Amino acid sequence: MPNKRELYIGLMSGTSIDGIDAALVAFEHGKCQLIAQHLQAMPAKLTAQLHQLCRPNGNEISTLATIEQPLAETFALACDQLLAKTQYTAKDITAIGSHGQTVRHHPEHGFTLQIGDANILAALTNIDTVADFRRKDMALGGQGAPLVPAFHQAVFQHQSINRAIVNIGGLANITYLPSLQQNKSIIGYDTGPGNTLLDAWFTAKNNSLKSYDEDGQWAKSGVVIESLLTSLLKHEFFALIPPKSTGRELFNLAWLQGYLDILAVPYSNADVQRTLTRFTAVSVANEVNKLMLSNNDGDINGEVYICGGGAANPLLMADLAQLLPVTPVMTTTEIGIDPDWVEAIAFAWLAKQHIHKQPGNLPAVTGASRLAILGAFYPAG
Numbered sequence: 440m441p442n443k444r445e446l447y448i449g450l451m452s453g454t455s456i457d458g459i460d461a462a463l464v465a466f467e468h469g470k471c472q473l474i475a476q477h478l479q480a481m482p483a484k485l486t487a488q489l490h491q492l493c494r495p496n497g498n499e500i501s502t503l504a505t506i507e508q509p510l511a512e513t514f515a516l517a518c519d520q521l522l523a524k525t526q527y528t529a530k531d532i533t534a535i536g537s538h539g540q541t542v543r544h545h546p547e548h549g550f551t552l553q554i555g556d557a558n559i560l561a562a563l564t565n566i567d568t569v570a571d572f573r574r575k576d577m578a579l580g581g582q583g584a585p586l587v588p589a590f591h592q593a594v595f596q597h598q599s600i601n602r603a604i605v606n607i608g609g610l611a612n613i614t615y616l617p618s619l620q621q622n623k624s625i626i627g628y629d630t631g632p633g634n635t636l637l638d639a640w641f642t643a644k645n646n647s648l649k650s651y652d653e654d655g656q657w658a659k660s661g662v663v664i665e666s667l668l669t670s671l672l673k674h675e676f677f678a679l680i681p682p683k684s685t686g687r688e689l690f691n692l693a694w695l696q697g698y699l700d701i702l703a704v705p706y707s708n709a710d711v712q713r714t715l716t717r718f719t720a721v722s723v724a725n726e727v728n729k730l731m732l733s734n735n736d737g738d739i740n741g742e743v744y745i746c747g748g749g750a751a752n753p754l755l756m757a758d759l760a761q762l763l764p765v766t767p768v769m770t771t772t773e774i775g776i777d778p779d780w781v782e783a784i785a786f787a788w789l790a791k792q793h794i795h796k797q798p799g800n801l802p803a804v805t806g807a808s809r810l811a812i813l814g815a816f817y818p819a820g
Contacts, residue, residue, distance in 0.1 A: 442468055448521065448566070449787030450514055450537040452555070454609020454635050454687055455748065456481060456489050457650055461517040462783035463525060463532075466791050471594060475525045476780050479517035485509055492542050493687060503542075503554065510540060511559035518564045529819075535560065535568040536790025536814070538782075544686035546582040557817040569790040569814040576800045581807030584684035588614035588627030588804045589792075590785035595774055596625075601734070601741030603727050604771070606782060607749025609635035610685060611723055614804075615730040626730060627804040628681035631674075631722040632690045634748050636715045639692045644708040655754030658716045661709030670698050671718050677725070682806035719749070720758035727763055746771045746778035789813060 444467040451460045459479040465472045481489075485506065492502045514537060522528060537560055539553030557570035573583035591604045591614040601621070604614040611633035617623040634651065641652045652658055676685055699711070731741055743766050749755050750770045760768045770778040792799040798810035 445533045445791065446474070446527065446531055447533055447787035447790050448518055448535045449783040449785065449790070450517060450535060451783040451786055452481070452514075452538065452540045453747075453782070454541065454633075455638050455651070456486055456493075456540065457638075457748075459514060459517045460780060460783035461521040462780050462787055463521055463527070464784050464787040466788070471784060471788065473776065473780055473784060474527075475521055476777075476783070477517060477521040477524060479513060479520060481513065482509070485513065489540060489542070495688075507554055507556050508559060510554060511556040512563065514539075514555050514560050515563035518560075518566065529565045532566045534790045534794055535564065535566050536572075536786040536788070536793075537568055537570045538572065538786045539570055541686065544584065544684065544688065546577065546584070546684050549577050551577060551583045557815070561817040561819045565819045567819050568817040569793045570817060571815045572786070572789055572799065572813045575811050575813050576805050576807045579802075579807040579809060579811055581800065581802065581805035582682050582684040583805065585612040585614070585627055585629060585804065586789065586800065586813070587612065587782060587785045588625055589799055589801045590788045591627070592616060592625050592801070593788065594776070595744070595771070601731065602774075603730060603741060603743045605630070605723055605727070605743060605745050606747040607633040607719065607723070607745060607755070608747040608782065609633055609638075609687070610690070611719060611747075611749070612684075613723070613726050613730070615734060617734055623734060624803045625801055626681065626734070627801065628726075629684045630726045631676060631685065632715075632719055634719070634752075635687055636690055636692070636695060637712065637719070640695070640708075640712055640715060643692060644712075651748075652712060652752075655716060655752045657709055658712040658754055661707055661711070661713035663717045664702070664704065664706050664710050664714045666704060667698060667702055667706075667711070667714050668717055668721070671695075671714075672721060677722060682804060684805075716752070716755055717758055720755055720762055724759060724762035727766065731766065741766060743768045744771045744774060745769070746776070746781040748779070750778035 539555040561568040577583040614627040799813035
């Protein structure tokens with residue numbers, strides 16, 4: 440990290456498409472500090488268009504043509520609203536790191552697509568922008584995901600304690616950080632669904648102004664359908680050896696409906712929501728246990744920190760605590776970063792890495808052939 444104090448903006452819009460996280464971050468003397476944050480609501484029309492674009496077999500190119508500019512304008516608005524909360528202006532910001540909005544992720548074909556034109560974003564904000572972080576890693580044979588483990592290593596690795604950092608956004612990913620004194624490699628990969636199935640099922644079955652099951656209240660009214668849970672956990676993705684990443688192309692409502700169509704027991708919609716919550720928890724806990732056992736001489740020893748939207752779901756957190764009884768499960772608040780803002784800060788960090796010509800990927804995590812400077816540079820001028 441730079442010794443001179445530099446300011447970056449990180450922008451993140453995840454699989455759930457529920458808004459844009461904008462974080463103003465200061466980097467200085469090897470540390471990062473969250474200065475300000477802003478959650479920019481996604482306009483309802485744009486949200487609907489993005490969900491449509493994420494479903495294949497339509498006229499995706501024409502849909503994309505209508506979305507690219509308004510999406511970039513919404514990213515720019517997020518930056519403007521963020522800076523309006525501070526005393527800083529565009530000239531104070533070294534660069535924006537914009538993840539964009541993922542609409543396709545097919546690592547098996549070496550293809551991923553994040554939209555939200557960085558040219559427009561740089562022009563509207565008058566701030567240099569770094570974007571398109573995933574495709575360089577893919578060009579080197581990697582999955583292009585997850586990218587956050589390199590940031591997790593930079594800010595969360597402990598001298599003597601093994602840590603697992605689990606981001607539960609639309610999808611979930613894990614970073615295993617062996618203690619520095621062990622001198623072992625970082626491990627990271629997608630564990631499977633996070634909130635994407637939960638949000639999609641809730642939205643499909645409820646007439647609500649919200650697009651998610653707040654505090655897991657609806658799920659709490661149901662019971663786990665054990666036969667469904669068992670079937671979901673048999674999916675071949677969970678048996679794949681890392682590096683691996685996934686997306687809504689694999690885990691979606693159409694996929695879920697296939698299991699429900701052959702379910703031999705009666706169930707309510709709330710039962711399905713409860714089962715999906717448990718599904719996320721079990722798929723995460725299985726990987727935590729696997730990594731702790733295999734990397735610490737057969738002992739489950741260490742700490743688990745949750746970030747992302749899943750950290751705000753009390754039912755999901757309770758499930759994780761129950762499934763990991765000997766491993767403390769906390770949120771990243773306990774180690775200095777609000778769990779809602781870890782990913783946005785990570786993309787500010789990735790922009791900083793690009794500006795300073797430092798690598799942003801971990802080949803052991805993504806499967807890339809080497810370390811690489813990630814992203815493309817879009818000057819404001």
